[in-house]
Amino acid sequence: MSLDRLFDEVAxxxxxxxxxxxxxxxxxxxxxxxxxxxxxxxxxxxxxxxxYLSELGDGFAFQYDWKWSENQPAEFxxxxxxxxxxxxxxxxxxQFLMQAVEKGQGASYGFGDRTAEEMERAKKRFKWLQITDSxxxxxxxxxxxxSPVHYQDIxxxxxxxxxxxxxxxxxxxxxxxxxxxxxxxxxxxxxxxYLFETFAGRRSGLxxxxxxxxxxxxxxLAR
Numbered sequence: 101m102s103l104d105r106l107f108d109e110v111a112x113x114x115x116x117x118x119x120x121x122x123x124x125x126x127x128x129x130x131x132x133x134x135x136x137x138x139x140x141x142x143x144x145x146x147x148x149x150x151x152y153l154s155e156l157g158d159g160f161a162f163q164y165d166w167k168w169s170e171n172q173p174a175e176f177x178x179x180x181x182x183x184x185x186x187x188x189x190x191x192x193x194x195q196f197l198m199q200a201v202e203k204g205q206g207a208s209y210g211f212g213d214r215t216a217e218e219m220e221r222a223k224k225r226f227k228w229l230q231i232t233d234s235x236x237x238x239x240x241x242x243x244x245x246x247s248p249v250h251y252q253d254i255x256x257x258x259x260x261x262x263x264x265x266x267x268x269x270x271x272x273x274x275x276x277x278x279x280x281x282x283x284x285x286x287x288x289x290x291x292x293x294y295l296f297e298t299f300a301g302r303r304s305g306l307x308x309x310x311x312x313x314x315x316x317x318x319x320x321l322a323r
Contacts, residue, residue: 126157146247148273158184179284246271265304278309288315
């Protein structure tokens with residue numbers, strides 16, 4: 101199923117529950133434009149990320165308001181990737197900081213000295229491409245094919261020698277399809293929503309996307 105059709109199906113499901121969706125169309129990019137992005141970030145762009153930029157486009161967003169209960173105000177739900185402009189700006193900052201750290205100038209930018217082992221981990225982490233920008237964020241590990249999607253604490257930049265312990269998808273398409281089952285809603289394991297950063301911080305390995313993690317009324321496969 102195409103991503104375009106997938107988001108249509110999520111919107112249709114929400115409409116059947118009386119919830120209207122705002123779908124902001126992105127600017128679909130040509131392969132030449134995507135090639136230029138790849139050259140600029142100096143990382144191989146996964147095929148499904150290239151497909152996303154050409155099919156849904158730069159700036160695509162999927163948004164709706166959902167009431168978890170009658171006693172609570174509606175919560176704004178939004179799914180979108182970082183715009184190309186922001187992605188390139190963020191990557192440029194990361195490249196600058198990594199060069200500073202490699203030259204032993206990290207202290208000038210708030211980064212201490214790195215051991216050899218820490219630098220190896222940081223270089224591995226530097227191959228992650230951050231694709232969302234919010235109170236939590238997700239990154240593609242471009243050193244692998246297909247590229248898994250990692251949960252990433254936003255407080256740690258690309259020069260930090262850390263590795264996320266939670267993988268939310270084996271690829272970008274897998275992540276999108278898995279989360280679409282629950283309409284891109286936040287986890288709600290006990291009937292009330294959690295920010296993904298609170299939920300993810302207690303987990304490691306490959307996330308199973310099981311129904312008990314989410315609000316049943318937003319499960320498109322629930323019977």
